[in-house]
Amino acid sequence: MRTLFAKTLLWFLGSTVLTMAAFFFASALNFNSGGQRQGPFGMLVALQFAQAREAYEVGGKTELAKTMERIHSVTHGESYLTDANGRDLLSGEDRSDLRKHVQPSSIFPQVRRERSVIARQSPDDRYWYFVVVNRGNWFTSFVRPEQAMAILVVLVFLSYFFARHLTNPVRKLRQAVDRFGLGDLTARVGLQRKDELGQLARTFDQMADRTATLLTAERRLLQDISHELRSPLARLSVAVELARSDEDLDSHLNRIQKEADRLNSLVGELLQVTRAEGDPSKRKMEPVPVDRLVAEVVDDCRIEAEARGCTAQVIQTKHATIAGDAELLRRAVENVVRNAIRYSPAGTTVEVTVDRNDEHVAVTVRDYGPGVPEDAIPRIFDPFYRVDTDRNRNSGGVGLGLAIAKRAVELHKGRLWAVNATPGLIVKMEMPVNAVTVTSGAALSRSAAD
Secondary structure, eight states: OOSHHHHHHHHHHHHHHHHHHHHHHHHHHHHTOOSSSOOHHHHHHHHHHHHHHHHHHHHHHHHHHHHHHHHHHHHOSEEEEEETTOBBTTTOOBOHHHHHTOOTTOOSOEEOSSEEEEEEEOTTSSEEEEEEEEGGGTGGGTSOHHHHHHHHHHHHHHHHHHHHHHHHHHHHHHHHHHHHHTTOTTOOOOOOOOSHHHHHHHHHHHHHHHHHHHHHHHHHHHHHHHHHHHHHHHHHHHHHHHHHHOSOHHHHHHHHHHHHHHHHHHHHHHHHHHHHTSOGGGSOEEEEEHHHHHHHHHHHHHHHHHHTTOEEEEEEOOOOEEEEEHHHHHHHHHHHHHHHHHTOOTTOEEEEEEEEOSSEEEEEEEOOSOOOOGGGGGGTTSTTOOSSTTHHHHHTOOSOHHHHHHHHHHHTTOEEEEEEOSSSEEEEEEEESSSOOTTOHHHHHHHHHO
């Protein structure tokens, strides 16, 4: 009784047996009914009563004996026709003890020590008709032993397959959970059932997919971080050795400074990722005017754009305010704008627009650079991902800017995506106007958990 299969099987068998017993009991009550709306058994008793009375009144004891013999040969039971005082009209014996234990108006058979009594009284109160059924034969009055055995076999067969059908998904789910817990990230249930168990299995599969993706991404992130830190550290070591042995000290010190700045930039970007993934309760939530924030970011980035021979400007804006973390939103917009400037050819303009409707605020950044291959667009928001392995290094980036922007937007219940504009790339961030309130730390906690 410890397994769900055994419990289901026994409960189903027990419920079916009790239902059958209730059916037989109800049938017995119906068969013994003596009113105008009699059951089949009651009508049979009434017919026997009428035949026995007619035989006695027409032919006396001789005809009554023949009639009772025919009745006994069919029913294999005991039945008696008596007068109003309970004296047997065939044998003359006193059957009044049967009458004492019977209420004609009752639908229940009167159970004595070893037998049950069913009785009918004639409308003129002149006769009684008694049917005595042995208790051992009561059940067989409704179903034969071989029929009961066949019913039991079919019942066990159906109950077994019902219990197996019900518990098999649970068994598969347990096996998948065990395999997944032991480190097999490919373990899935793979059920196609439409019921609650199928939904549970699909929910587990979705959770396993997401967990496997997160673990894979974490491993890739650690590998990327190791690679990113190893390269500047190696160059620093070489620069230090050269500085010790070469007379051109200033050149080597500049190289060391450049690599130190690169390490500092990488650590700063990693801290931004950590902050974006951090405790939502520590974030400062406040009303943020998105149009003003975007204008300030674009203005701050103009010097970098001019250094690369391009420009950055807001070409369209609408007033829009949402509640959120101003610093995270600033970093998100700044990283997208700086990424666009980084790949904009000289003489082009990075165009920024701010739009809103009743539900969303949208910030769109477009550059006129080379764009991104279509198959690489979904991955440009992954940490350290590079479409060209040398592109970010030559441009000074470490591949974390868009990843930070994406997470910051998601923490504000928004979404960030990119499309090729031919030429150039369009990056759009969209956030709900009323999705986050100043006091919605719990909501942000759920977002961070997601």
